[in-house]
Amino acid sequence: MRDEIRERMARSDPMHSGVPTEPTTDESSRELLERIMSTPTKEQPVKDAAPRRVWTIGVAAVAALVLAIAGGLALTGGDETPPLADAPPLELTAGGEDLMASCIAFSPADLERVAEVAFEGTVTAVDGNTITMAVDTWFRGSEEASQVILNAPQGMEALIGGIPFEVGGQYLISAQDGTVNYCGFSGESTPDLRAGFEAAFPQG
C-alpha cells in the first residue's frame, strides 16, 4: 500500500546492497568461524578462541570466573560471620573485573552453564567491603542458606561489576567457583533478567 515509505527508507539504508560486506570465504571470516567451531559447546564456555580483538568480549563472561580464583566457594560455618539459626551464610567473592569488557549475549543456556549457585536476594546491609543479602529465592545451590555475604574488593563495594548495590534493592546473582558472575549474568532484578533465571533454572 504505502510502500513508498518503505522504498524511501530503503534508499536511506546506510548498509544498502552496494556496501560491501565480508563473505564467509574471506580469510579473516574463515579464521573467526574456525576459532568459534573449535570452542567447546558444553560445560566450558569459550576461553581460547580469540579472533581479532573481538575476543576480549567472548572471554569476558569467562574472565569473571577465572579471575576469581582468589575466592573459592566457602560454605563457612562462620569465621567472622555469625551463623544464622537455620544455616550458615554462603560467602562469595565479588571480584571487580574489567568493566570495559563487553559480554557475550545473554542466554539462559549460558547462564545455566556458568552458575554453580544462583539466587534472588535483597540487600540488607552494605558495610565496608561486605554486602549482606537475604535470599528470597534459590534457583540453584545452597538452598539451605538464607543469607549470602558478598566480599568486595577494597573501594568497590558500592559498584561491583557495575551493579550498584543498595540496601533494600533486589538482585539476581549467579556465581561460579565462589565468585559472582557479571556480564549480564548477575544484576538488579528486572523482569527480563528474572525471566532469564527462570528459564535457566526451571523450578519444579
Add this chain to the structure above:
Amino acid sequence: MSSESDRRQRFEAIADEVFEPLQRYLRRRTRPADAEDALAEVMLTVWRRLDDAPSGVALPWCYGIARRALANQRRGMRRHLRLVEKIGSQPQQTSTPDTAEQGPDAELAAALDSLSDDDREVLRLWAWEQLDPREMAPVLDLSVNAATLRLSRARKRLAEAIAGQDHSPAGHRSVEGT
C-alpha cells in the same frame, strides 16, 4: 566423530546464510568496531546454541541474537559510564549511536528520530532487513499479530511525522490510538 562434523556442517550452512546479512544489520545500528565485536558474539552464540536453531531459515533467529548482543553492549557501556562518573574521571564522549547514519534524506531522518525506539526498530526491520511481520516476530520476541500491529502503527506514525514536518519544522510525536 560424525556428530561433530554434522555440527560443523550445520554451523557452516547457517554462517553462509547469515554472516553477511548480520554484518549489515549490526552496522546499521552501531559503530563499525562494535558491530565487529557483536558479530563474533552472535556467531559464537549460534555455535553454542546450534541445537536451538530453527530447521528452516535461520536469519530471523540470528537477528534476535544480534538484537540482544547489541542491548548487552549498550548496557555494558552505560555501566562503564556510571563507573567513570562515580570515580570522578572525565566522562568520555562515547557517542554510541542509537541510530546509524541516516543518509541524505534529512526529512525522513528527522521523522524517524521523533519516533520511539520500538517504532524505529520495527520500521528498520521492515525497510532495511526487508522482513515481514511473521519474520520480525521472533526477532522482537513478539507474536505475529503483535508484530503486525506494531508495524502498522509505526508506519502510520512515521507518515504522520513526515507530514507534520511540513507544518512544524521540529516535527511532532503523535499520540497512540488515533
